[in-house]
Amino acid sequence: MSRNYAGLSRERIIVEALHIIAGRGLGGLSMRRLGDALEVEAMAIYHHFPLGKEQLFNAIAAYVTSPAAAGSSDTEPSEEEQEERSGAEETDTRPWDERLTDWAETYRNRLLEFSGALSLLVHRAPHTPADDAARALLHRAFTEAGLSEEGVGIAADALYSYCLGSAIHQVRHEGDEDAPGPQEARERFHAGLRALLRGLAAN
CATH class of the missing domain: 1.10.10.60 (Homeodomain-like)
Known part of the structure; x- marks a missing residue:
């Protein structure tokens, strides 16, 4: 060898x-x-x-759990790169729920891509630059939605849990005779996501 x-x-x-x-x-x-x-x-x-x-x-x-991980797992972003990414996110003028929908779909797709490792996430909550950036994105969006500081934390945890639970549910039932296809599973995910975001913003 x-x-x-x-x-x-x-x-x-x-x-x-x-x-x-x-x-x-x-x-x-x-x-x-x-x-x-x-x-x-x-x-x-x-x-x-x-x-x-x-x-x-x-x-x-x-x-x-790091959507931007590819090609960068050996080195953390430089201060300049982090500032550029943060600036781009802060100047995103789309409505808060559209930004969260994009993030949630990207996160769920990442979990499904590496579904064999999902069980690792039950006992591990990685703290990475990507996680810090995601938390900042969620904080800004939920703050724009009118949530209090305490409410932002609760909402972010709920959104993370929904994405992880959705991925686990889809993988668990793959191969079942009545399991939805990829497109229907995605539509169901978005329907639940819209209901979740409406409910969180209403509280």
Whole structure:
């Protein structure tokens, strides 16, 4: 097996781990199997994840819940990049509910894309730059909707829970004879989302 670890990065490890999870389930992921897939010795993975599988699981959970993760999991955005993203979000003049709808759909799609890792999110709440940006977006939108500071926190938690629950429900029933197709599932998600946002704004 090659000892040339050039090009081995945290993101490459995470992406390959997600491929294994997609094919074998979470229980099928081991450091040895991951090393074989990456064509490196398993110990090479510990260079990036010295605390082992739990640290890798935390990184996978952070990657799955970060819509802007692709291509950037090894480095956090610079201060200039964070300011540019924040400025773009603050100048978004669309109604608050449209902004939240876009965010919710993007977040749900990310969860469905990596559905094999959904069980990791039950016990892990990753704190990442992407999560900070999402929380800021939700805070601004719900504040514009007229919610109090306490209400904003409650609404944000409800929206996160709805997106995660919707993804879990869809994955759980995939293959059922009466399960809705992707388009109908998306329409149902949006119908529930509209009802949720109306209810939150009314309180």
